[in-house]
Amino acid sequence: MLGVQLPLLWKFFLDLWSRPQYEFFPLLLLAVPFVAMACLKELSPQDIRPGRAWIVGLWWAAAWLMLALAGVMYLRWLAPVAAWLTLAGCVWAIGGRALARALWPVAVLLLLILPPPGRYDETLLVQLRQLAVTCASRILDALNVPLFVHGAVIDIPDHRLMVEEACSGINSMLAVLAFTVLLVFWKRLPATALLFLLPAAAFFVFWANVFRIVACGFARERYDIDLLSGTSHELLGVGLFVACMALVFSTERLGQHIWKWDDRPEPTEFGQTNWTPVLPNVRLFVLAAVVLGVTGVATAWRTAGCWVESKLPPRVAFVLPDELAGWKRVADSDRGPEGAEVVGRHSQLFQYRRGDLLATVGIDYPFPGFHDATVCYRLAGWDITDTADHAADGARPNRFDVAMRKKPLVQGLMYFSLCDESGQWWRRPDSASESSMIRTKLRLARERAQALPLVQMQVLRVGYESLTDAEQAQLGELFESAAASMATNIRQWHTEATP
Amino acid sequence: MTRQEARQPLWPVIPAAAALLLCCGLTAYVALAGAEPEPASLKANAQTATAAGRHSAAVLHYQHLLAIEPGNAGHVVSLAAALDRLKRRPEAIAVLSTVAPLDGGGFAPAHLKLAEWAVESRVLGGQMNGAAIDDAMRHARAAKADPALRQQADALIDILGGMRTP
Numbered sequence A: 001m002l003g004v005q006l007p008l009l010w011k012f013f014l015d016l017w018s019r020p021q022y023e024f025f026p027l028l029l030l031a032v033p034f035v036a037m038a039c040l041k042e043l044s045p046q047d048i049r050p051g052r053a054w055i056v057g058l059w060w061a062a063a064w065l066m067l068a069l070a071g072v073m074y075l076r077w078l079a080p081v082a083a084w085l086t087l088a089g090c091v092w093a094i095g096g097r098a099l100a101r102a103l104w105p106v107a108v109l110l111l112l113i114l115p116p117p118g119r120y121d122e123t124l125l126v127q128l129r130q131l132a133v134t135c136a137s138r139i140l141d142a143l144n145v146p147l148f149v150h151g152a153v154i155d156i157p158d159h160r161l162m163v164e165e166a167c168s169g170i171n172s173m174l175a176v177l178a179f180t181v182l183l184v185f186w187k188r189l190p191a192t193a194l195l196f197l198l199p200a201a202a203f204f205v206f207w208a209n210v211f212r213i214v215a216c217g218f219a220r221e222r223y224d225i226d227l228l229s230g231t232s233h234e235l236l237g238v239g240l241f242v243a244c245m246a247l248v249f250s251t252e253r254l255g256q257h258i259w260k261w262d263d264r265p266e267p268t269e270f271g272q273t274n275w276t277p278v279l280p281n282v283r284l285f286v287l288a289a290v291v292l293g294v295t296g297v298a299t300a301w302r303t304a305g306c307w308v309e310s311k312l313p314p315r316v317a318f319v320l321p322d323e324l325a326g327w328k329r330v331a332d333s334d335r336g337p338e339g340a341e342v343v344g345r346h347s348q349l350f351q352y353r354r355g356d357l358l359a360t361v362g363i364d365y366p367f368p369g370f371h372d373a374t375v376c377y378r379l380a381g382w383d384i385t386d387t388a389d390h391a392a393d394g395a396r397p398n399r400f401d402v403a404m405r406k407k408p409l410v411q412g413l414m415y416f417s418l419c420d421e422s423g424q425w426w427r428r429p430d431s432a433s434e435s436s437m438i439r440t441k442l443r444l445a446r447e448r449a450q451a452l453p454l455v456q457m458q459v460l461r462v463g464y465e466s467l468t469d470a471e472q473a474q475l476g477e478l479f480e481s482a483a484a485s486m487a488t489n490i491r492q493w494h495t496e497a498t499p
Numbered sequence B: 001m002t003r004q005e006a007r008q009p010l011w012p013v014i015p016a017a018a019a020l021l022l023c024c025g026l027t028a029y030v031a032l033a034g035a036e037p038e039p040a041s042l043k044a045n046a047q048t049a050t051a052a053g054r055h056s057a058a059v060l061h062y063q064h065l066l067a068i069e070p071g072n073a074g075h076v077v078s079l080a081a082a083l084d085r086l087k088r089r090p091e092a093i094a095v096l097s098t099v100a101p102l103d104g105g106g107f108a109p110a111h112l113k114l115a116e117w118a119v120e121s122r123v124l125g126g127q128m129n130g131a132a133i134d135d136a137m138r139h140a141r142a143a144k145a146d147p148a149l150r151q152q153a154d155a156l157i158d159i160l161g162g163m164r165t166p
Helices: A003-017 A025-040 A053-073 A078-102 A104-112 A117-142 A168-186 A193-223 A230-259 A282-302 A373-379 A437-450 A469-497 B013-032 B039-051 B055-068 B073-085 B089-097 B108-123 B130-143 B147-164
Strands: A148-150 A153-156 A159-162 A327-330 A346-354 A357-367 A382-390 A399-406 A410-420 A454-463
Touching: A003 A025, A003 A053, A003 A078, A003 A282, A025 A104, A025 A168, A053 A078, A053 A282, A053 A437, A078 A104, A078 A282, A104 A168, A117 A148, A117 A153, A117 A168, A117 A193, A117 A373, A117 B013, A148 B055, A153 A193, A153 B055, A159 A193, A168 A193, A168 A230, A193 A230, A193 B013, A230 B013, A327 A469, A346 A469, A357 A469, A373 A382, A373 A399, A373 A410, A399 A469, A410 A469, A454 A469, B039 B055, B039 B073, B055 B073, B073 B089, B073 B108, B089 B108, B108 B130, B108 B147, B130 B147
Parallel strands: none
Antiparallel strands: A148 A153, A153 A159, A327 A346, A346 A357, A357 A454, A382 A399, A399 A410, A410 A454
């Protein structure tokens, strides 16, 4: 029953692995069997009675529904939901309410690796990151470190703290919380222990991240020690993670002292009694297996070509000409007051100059679906003042124009666009054409699932004064020339990579 | 059978207790510290940093001041001066230009500074074409809007006029 769900589950796990805050999930999955064994020790085999057939049927019917919806609507996050419901049905079939009650910690642990739909966890992480920056800036101020904060960036004399680099501390929030839950279940503490341990763990991770930012800023400004890159950066991150885990263990001891969690009956030796799990309703099981099997195969077939990985070579180097539309390539060190924001797994930056104008061309990839570059710029402290979308026109790509400001005086003009790995330019997803939000979200999910990975290109000009119309036109020419060159590269690589 | 209530050592508890107290203290400090520092203290810090030769720090303080008081042209001039001390004159000129438009108006001290820098660059051997001299003249004339700067502006106009003479 679970085997036919594996293809879609595999796609889900690949996506989960690409999110840094969920990289702990393999360890959690490995720990689940051990927690299950620990839970079963509190159960006497005499208490296990097979569950009622209609309840088991409900669990498996719900699993089938989730699996079918996952395939029909291209929602791969429903695959683990279907798997969870399938397992729940099996547990109920074998041991009914007693077994399900004993294994509820395992159910909770498996739910921890399920990210909320709509990526709301990332929204929360972004807000936590901003809060960490604010707190760190207050403490650096108290330490007499001159600084200026804009967005998630802290400028100190002659250096810039890009907090997205240090935000892996916030990324470890979910890992520490998950292992706190694992600790409670492993030690068979009462569920109420979570009410004390989880907030404490979150508190420690948050302030550990603030400490990391403060340490990097203070060490850089006062002693010119770089803790933001290299081995020291890695060591600091690992050290703080280990410290948080140690504090969680210590907090558990504190809770034991205060609330005496450890006064619980001795567990029964489940393994010492002869007990073999038996499925009482074989016909129901066979029916469910067949229905789930057929649905699983159909879902796997329907989603076989979806959510494909990037086919671009791992160390692909985009080559842009030294001269583009009257702009000349200049050294990377010749930057203006602000740089381009690039967040893809791979990125490249090129500087071009035309007269007094200096512009940055940035290429980064891969993105699974449309990536709005303004999100990154807002995080870096920019205020978006105006946007305009220009549809593709013949050979010209789609172009999304963004005018922005950064305190106190800086102005920026950015043009960006995205093309997939076959070289086709993407338009911005139209979120207004459907009659309901649910239909819109489902359509966007389908488009995202069926799309090839996208490559983003942006041209950014930053200065203290606004551009004239002629200068904007020149910037547009640079954008079109660079986009054409990039698309040619991509089509060539895609052709070579596709058999 | 209930577990024996063995005497548990206390030392494993200490790190958590200390960390919780520290985190609560820091939370209280940050909550009470206020949203932004006072402009007067930022200005004092900027002037102290300038006097101590820490011009990068002064730039940050003036940027922060401008973020709090965006309409204050005096802070713009101070920021530009700090950038100039860091040998970032082109950026300083661009900063001053935001409060010293060529078509007149704006902040007289900013106009005066731009005219001074134009003359300075010529004196130091830089190239200045007719258009650049005209721009510098406009800045110098705009600086005369402030009676306190008229004398200096007139002197610059004379120098610039002499540059025009072949």
